[in-house]
Amino acid sequence: MEDKKVLENFVNTIEKKDDGCYVRLPWKEIPVKPPDNRAIALRRLMSVWTSLQRDKDLLEKYNDIFQEQLRSNIIEKVTDEKKPVEDKIHYLPHQAVLTPQKNTTRIRIVFDASAHYEYSPSLMMHYIEDQ
Template sequence: MMKLESVGIYDNPCNKQDDERVIKQFYDTVEIHDHKIFVQFPWKSNTNQLADNYGIALGRLHQLYVGLRNKSEDQWVQYCNIIDDHIRREIVEEVQPLQKGHWSRYYMSHQAVFKPSSHTTKCRIVFDASSKRNGEFSLNDVIHQGPLLLPNLCGILLRCRVGAKLLTADVEKAFHMIYLQESERDAVRFLWLKDRRTTLTEQYANPPI
């Protein structure tokens, strides 16, 4: 009866066990240095199947370059400036090629999202950790999603109507405040144009991501 009343939506014990393992792994491995949080990925057991995705990342970089340059030189400059800013702030950094066959190497493709109406971030870079060839595994495929930590939205909507005033705030570039431990960083590489015209360089998102 309970399953019928919830229209088939009920907790999966297997998912709960995975979530508990993910939370335990987080507390066991998280590190804090100089007031910065360094974390590891919640890897699944199939990490040896992670493809490097280099070909797709390279192809999408070419599409990005051609698409933005043909559409608007100003948009291309905005995109380049964001990458330059990430490098300057050590959000990303240049890396050396790994030895062939290193299982944790993965190249994320990336694209631009433009929002001219935004007062703070008119251009945002989105990294795609799910890109892959048919039959291969992406980064998202080999890490646990983890438990849902967001508060219940219905409760938030109800509580925000109780008070006479409502205040909202946003942490600028919140995800850039979390760093990956060094052992994890080769799984979030991305390709970029070293001189914006010809030479490719490999870089990875050194979370802050």
């Protein structure tokens, strides 16, 4: 990754607010609209849901992680009132990563910015690329 550009982006776009610090993502120079990937995200959600239904304890822990991220403003619910005017909404599909041998983090959430439709770019394709 172009470390200098990423660091420059970080320094130039950091905003300090009462509820925390915000940094803009390092988009490529030419602005492009991320593809609509709602169907991919919903399919992934259904897959995760089906998997975790087999173990209610893991499903509850997975939900607890999301609830904590909501409380900490790491993630937010997107409602019709909150949708941006530019329609730049791209959902991050996620999946459960299980490590049953660990006592503290048996389950964690991994967001997948590289998920995409065939012949369509992923969200990662819109960031500063490796040189």
